[in-house]
Amino acid sequence: MRRDIFQAVADPTRRAIIALIALQAMTPNAIAENFNTTRQAVSKHLRILTECELVKQEQKGREIYYSLEIDKMKEIDKWIEQFRKIWETRFNQLDQVLATIKKNKK
Amino acid sequence: MRRDIFQAVADPTRRAIIALIALQAMTPNAIAENFNTTRQAVSKHLRILTECELVKQEQKGREIYYSLEIDKMKEIDKWIEQFRKIWETRFNQLDQVLATIKKNKK
């Protein structure tokens, strides 16, 4: 069981679930209605998402509402940041090259 | 074969390879030296990364240099963006709440 956030996000259904519950909490049944799978399959995805703390539960009677733990998503953003730095640097360099060309044309 | 960028990035070894070749191109042998796996395993990872266009090759004699296709990483960033919006909004809301508390204290 690897259960890290990148592995959790690798599955397209789980990404869809994440997007679905990002703004409002939903029950497993309600979530499952949006997909071509059974409630149990969704339940399994939710367990994986819960295990890596991407999702939190709130029990209301016999219903359980799942919602996104948005802060956890920042971990992915944090990993991406190192690459963002690279492409921003390159963009600035390209920008300078273009500026130089423009200057020389005058 | 799913071969999408999220599945590619799910593997920790592949993430390490990506980080390794982000700044300078490297040969499979040189990359493999950084891990506890065989060259063939690394080669397989590189193939997967190449297939989803995260990595590009440059042949030099009998050596092949692999480097990161940084633009492709933007796809992950793009997906994260929708959530960044959410947490930034919440942060601003929290900020307002704090400002209001401060104001009322005066």
Next chain:
DNA sequence: TATTTGCGAAACCGAAAAGTTGCATATATA
């Protein structure tokens, strides 16, 4: 109280993935 509903957990299955081994090919080098 009996039945329905919402849910998680375990057992099972088929497909896919990750790693290993062995081999083929092309480029260096002695």
Next chain:
DNA sequence: TATATATGCAACTTTTCGGTTTCGCAAATA
């Protein structure tokens, strides 16, 4: 030219993953 080196590719094995089915439990409802 013979050998060593760098690499990719295919076959095979083991593990993991996603899904379904079945079950049990608790809460709602008739």
